[in-house]
Amino acid sequence: MTNLEIYNNAFKEAFEVDEAQLAGLEYQGIAAWDSVGHMNLIALLEDAFDIMMDTDDIIDLSSYEKGKEIMAKYEKNI
Amino acid sequence: MVDYGEILNIPPYSMQREEKHSFLTDILKELSLFHYDNCPEYKRVIDGLGVKLSDITSFCDIPFLPVRLFKEYDLRSVGGENITKTMTSSGTTGQQVSRIYLDKETSANQTKALTKIVGSYIGSTRLPMIILDTSAVVKDRKMFSARGAGILGFQMFGRDKIYALDEAMKLDIEGLSAFLEKHSGEKILLFGFTFMIWQHFYEELKKSGYRPDLSNGILIHGGGWKKLADKKVSQEEFKCLLNEVCGIQQVYDYYGMVEQTGTIYMECECGHLHASIFSDVIVRRPHDFSVCGYGEKGLVEVVSILPASYPGHALLTEDEGVILGEDDCPCGRKGKYFSILGRIKNAEIRGCSDTYADKFR
Numbered sequence: 001m002t003n004l005e006i007y008n009n010a011f012k013e014a015f016e017v018d019e020a021q022l023a024g025l026e027y028q029g030i031a032a033w034d035s036v037g038h039m040n041l042i043a044l045l046e047d048a049f050d051i052m053m054d055t056d057d058i059i060d061l062s063s064y065e066k067g068k069e070i071m072a073k074y075e076k077n078i
Numbered sequence: 079m080v081d082y083g084e085i086l087n088i089p090p091y092s093m094q095r096e097e098k099h100s101f102l103t104d105i106l107k108e109l110s111l112f113h114y115d116n117c118p119e120y121k122r123v124i125d126g127l128g129v130k131l132s133d134i135t136s137f138c139d140i141p142f143l144p145v146r147l148f149k150e151y152d153l154r155s156v157g158g159e160n161i162t163k164t165m166t167s168s169g170t171t172g173q174q175v176s177r178i179y180l181d182k183e184t185s186a187n188q189t190k191a192l193t194k195i196v197g198s199y200i201g202s203t204r205l206p207m208i209i210l211d212t213s214a215v216v217k218d219r220k221m222f223s224a225r226g227a228g229i230l231g232f233q234m235f236g237r238d239k240i241y242a243l244d245e246a247m248k249l250d251i252e253g254l255s256a257f258l259e260k261h262s263g264e265k266i267l268l269f270g271f272t273f274m275i276w277q278h279f280y281e282e283l284k285k286s287g288y289r290p291d292l293s294n295g296i297l298i299h300g301g302g303w304k305k306l307a308d309k310k311v312s313q314e315e316f317k318c319l320l321n322e323v324c325g326i327q328q329v330y331d332y333y334g335m336v337e338q339t340g341t342i343y344m345e346c347e348c349g350h351l352h353a354s355i356f357s358d359v360i361v362r363r364p365h366d367f368s369v370c371g372y373g374e375k376g377l378v379e380v381v382s383i384l385p386a387s388y389p390g391h392a393l394l395t396e397d398e399g400v401i402l403g404e405d406d407c408p409c410g411r412k413g414k415y416f417s418i419l420g421r422i423k424n425a426e427i428r429g430c431s432d433t434y435a436d437k438f439r
Contacts, residue, residue, distance in 0.1 A: 056193070059189055059190055
């Protein structure tokens, strides 16, 4: 799997959304991406990429696009 | 509006008295004016008091609302379509609960402030985390009780978390020992509410004889002391007895409320509660609401720079407290440090820990 596929799968699994809904997706933009959903997403990303994110990055991950920038900090280029 | 992005990056215990005073006055005054323009009920209160907000030169002069007002009125300063989360206070059956309306930004700022405050105590590395509560509390995702909000807020500091209690509030000894085995030798974060910890963790451990090794643990707990004070358990004894059953050494109490989520007051190594730069405590004399001196007991007012979606930036609580000093705690943190002495007589029972404990009478 490519990094993009791993990244997308985490979102799809966390929020039960389709590939087509990912672009532009934002925190609080859909019911499933609330604070509980957010921590689920973080857990899925951390497991899939085998990384541990800083609390600041967890807070900053406010959109699908922003998350890609943050993953780059952990050497996961998407 | 207030630029929270910049502000929340300032180290939370870095400002001395005068600097903090003008910093808070500017922000809280701006917030008051915003709520005045956007919350009709708030405007009525201010007009009724005859206060001219633009003339205010100290945040101590900003009119405070009694916390009870949030039970009786739906107070908010943004349109309903912008509300993403509603938080409710803990209340015993039959008590009316407060409703606090949050928009996206206010809610995000609460999380950020909490992260800065707690992070300054435990560091930025996330730790394996034991939540001394049941996952059932966070089931309803749109409506958070104060208990659920506390748990969710603190989850940010954990990785690989476990709830120590099952849905029937029974201690999951098997799960706990497997978790501790997996993370043996690591620093562990524990979070819970004071009375729940006492009733379902301490008492259960004492009964069962199981002695988990939590000598590497850091416990953060809050939610009210009243019920333990009734049982004649002091803060010192609480720490001591917990240490006896699980070896834990680092135990921090915190003071906070759902009406000002995020800006909590953490206990330091010297046993004092500390105000961060994001909020402050003013103790007032009950007969005329004038400001008490250091060491003088009175009613606690809390101010916080975070409430933007609802007019909860200056609130009179029903707690009694005392300011112990300012800028000179031996722990090195700047700002006021204080103690909470309990609730005023005839106050309602509140607090996550105490309302729950009410069932055990």
